[in-house]
Amino acid sequence: MKKNVLLVEDDPALRMVVREVLKGDFNIDEADNGIDGIEKGVRNKADLIILDYHLPKQDGLEVIEAVKKANPSVPVIVLTGYLSPESEKQFIRLGASKIFPKPFNYRTLLEAVKDLSSTDTPNATATTTHNPKASGSFSINNADTDYPSDAQMLQASLNALASLAGKVEFLQTTTEKYWIEANDIDSIRETTRIMEAELRSFYGKINHSLFEIPDPQAAAILNANKPCLLGLN
Structure with missing residues (x-):
């Protein structure tokens, strides 16, 4: 018998893709805001909850606190685009089993869901899949400048490649x-849309950062081929 997973995520595209990844092994219930997430998490006994941090109406910290109060043993996986050290400590204190900074690998998420839903001790010390600040942005400044170092640009490049x-x-x-089902077509379209958006965002950040540098050290990036997003590759 399939176990029940509650997915609380406000991004419909990401929700669709995660649902498609998990539906072969789990029954999926969904909520797109914190209030509905609490209601479903408390009312319906899920075997595992996947929870976004930044949610409308009530955030992930409020959701995990409420569902853990009602069902202390339920394992919770947290998804987040950015997680500060303080909020990470709060999630761990409230009983998060695993933290996945976005972008994440779908197969790794599926393996984590399978592992946590089958264990008798789901609330062991929470782990973060990788550095929560390594989300592809250039928010960490150098000591004397506001533009990213070569190392930070390389890190962002590797994160973007991992996501893609x-x-x-x-x-x-x-x-x-x-065979391809109707839902597969929708998930393929949404996934390619997300990939295009990530490529646009990544190259926008790279170009902005490089042109802010008075004397760019990574000139090779400026001369590199960029992917065409108009179907002309």
């Missing part, structure tokens, strides 16, 4: 099935 690789893996898995 996870989505390519999902697309490959979906398109290699013996």
Whole structure:
């Protein structure tokens, strides 16, 4: 019998993709805001909850506090685009089992859900899959400047590649099935839309950061081929 997962996420595209990744192994219930997440998390006994940090109406910290009060043993996986050290400590204190900074690998998420939903001790010390600040942005400044170092740009590049690789893996898995369902078409479209948005955002950050540098050290990036997003690749 499939176990029940409650997915609390306000981004419909991400919600759709996560649902498609998990639905083969789990029954998925969904909420797109914190109030509905609390209501479903308290009323319906889920075997595991996947929870976004930044939610409308009530945030992830309020949701996890409420559902853990009603059901202390339920494992909770937190998804977040940015997590400060203080909020990470709060999630761990409230009983989060795992923290996935966005972007994340879908297969890694699926493996974590399978592991936590099958263990008898789901609320062990929470772990973060990687540095919560390594989300692809250039928010960490150098000591004397406001532009990113070569190391920070490399880190952002690797994060962007990891995110895209996870989505390519999902697309490959979906398109290699013996038949394509209607929901598969929707998830493929949404995944490619997210990938395009990530590419635009990444190259926008790179270009902005480089042109802010008086004497760019990473001139090779300026001369590198950029992906065409108009179907002309």
